[in-house]
Amino acid sequence: MTRKLFGTDGVRGRANEHPMTAEIAMKLGQAAGRRFLRGRHRHRVVIGKDTRLSGYMIESALTAGFVSVGMDVFLLGPAPTPAVGMLTKSLRADAGVMISASHNPFHDNGIKLFGPDGFKLSDKVEAEIEAMMERPIALADAADLGRAKRIDDALGRYIEAAKATFPRHLRLDGLRVVLDCANGAAYKTAPAVLWELGAEVIKIGVEPNGLNINAGVGSTAPDLCRRTVVETGAHLGVALDGDADRVHIIDEKGEIVDGDQIMALIAERWLQSRRLAGGTLVATVMSNLGLERHLAARGVRLLRTRVGDRYVVEAMREGGFNLGGEQSGHIVMTDHASTGDGLLAALQVLAAVAEEGRPASEVCARFSPLPQVLRNVRYAPGAAPLDAAEVRRAIAAAEARLAGAGRVLIRKSGTEPLIRVMAEGEDPALVEAVVAEICAAVEDAAA
Structure with missing residues (x-):
């Protein structure tokens, strides 16, 4: 059974255009x-959203759809994606929904679905839902319609759960932290958690207006956070994305710490405390080869999956592993959350800084990454540049040149009309050259 509506992380597109219309959302x-x-119980669904203007439209349409088939709707308002997963399970809901396009600009939006266990749905279940949308759907009788209400204490529940993941013997007193919430879903929760744990919090990206989510702020635009860390003499910075399921750490020098370094840090600390289940870290094919070599030298296995934190979580659940994530900053710790949680990952880093008493630049520099280049090539909708013979030849030539000293990864974005071209290896000039050659071939084929 195939999926046409769902991509790598739910349904996503430009607001008020197919598929992100009120009609599709209701269906x-x-x-x-x-x-x-x-x-035979009263069925319930939890719905959260980020701060996009279009969230009002999508939220109302989804509510109408769920209520019409007899489900009660619990509305959280703006809340991080991991809070939706947590509350779906803790409220014994039958499903959960997050309305967000994550790190995309305000004019995009998306819908992510969670099962009653708080985890994102499998490809199989998403395909079943798509098939149901193509057929008449049985509606509830008038007396069996659902009800909708707002949950006033939702954010407080998540705040307390987040604080509970921080080591009890530690505090953040004396640490100055720049916190960039991307004008997104965590603009209330993240500052509260860090402040209540003792940190001095310098807040940016906490004034959402419906149009400014991810606009020059957040994990995908970290320059303001970097500058603020240096200018204020902060110990580190925390840059979240629009729905707060990913994070970049900024050290005291203003340098970015990506997801690979964060995963290495947590994996080593959990290995030492015998918390790392199966001695394994689950990451995607995008994670740096240097991470894999670093972990192997310490007896930790790196298990790779396809791109998407959903696939990381699936591999973690299948293997009984409790730590995984993506280079982009999705860090999944299933002891604490059912999906990536940027704030919880930041708390793990802050715990290491507080406990070790060393600068973030030292604590977070776990390994030397191999030179890696990633470029995106946009193509017209309907085009298939990866099927072109000249592109296949360019990829084969690059793989031959990097054989034994690096690797090439080419893939289509699951959310945008982009071909992502990545290469890494021991020779930075060679890596740059092979990426440029592949991109040129893709651009020619997409013209």
Whole structure:
């Protein structure tokens, strides 16, 4: 069963254009609601969103869809994606929904679905929901319609759960932290957690207006956070994305610490404390080869998956592992959360800085990454540049040149019309050259 509507992380697109219309959202709510009706209890769904203007439209349409098939709707308002996963399970809901396009600009939006266990849905279940949307959906009788209400204490529940992941014997007193919330979903929760744990918090990206999410702030635009860390003499910076499921750490020198270094830090600390399940870190094919070599030298296995934190989580659950993530800053710790959580990952880093008493630049520099180059090539909708013979030849030539000293990874974005070209290896000039050659071939084929 194939999926056409769902991509690598739910449904996503430009707001008020297919597929991100009120009509599709209502139909999706009806199909997902019907899919998760089970037993004879009052069924409920938790819905959260980030701060995009279009969130009001999508939230209302989804609510109408769920209510029409007999589900009660619990509205969280702006809340991080991991909070939706947590609250879906803790409120014994039958499903959960996050309305967000993550790190994309405000004019995009998306819908992510969670099962009753708080985890994102599998490809199989998403395909089942898509198939249901193509058929007439049975609606509830008038007396069996669902109800909708806002949950006033939702953010407080998440704040307390986040604080509980921080080591009890530690505090953040004396640490000055720049916190960039990307004008997104964590603009209330993240500052509260860090302040209540004792940190001096310098806040940026906490004034959402519906149009400024990820606009010059957040993990995908970290320059303001970097400058603020240096200018204020902060010990480190924390840059979240629009829905707060990913993070970049900024050290005291203003340098970015990516997800690979964060995963290495947590993996080593958990290995030492015998918390690392199966001695394994799960990461995607995008993680640096230097991370793999570094962990192997310490007896930790790196298990790679396809790109997408959902696939990382699936591999973690199948293997019984409790730590995984992506180079982009999605860090998944299933002891604490069902999906990537940028704030919880930042708390792990802050715990290391507080406990070791060393600068963040020293604590977070776990390995020397191999030179890696990633470039995106945009193509017209409907084009298939990866099928072109000249592109296949360029990729084969690059793989031959890097054989034994690096690797090449070419893939289509699951959310945008982009071909992502990545190469890494021991020779930086060679890496640059092979990426340039592949990109040129893709651009020619996409013209």
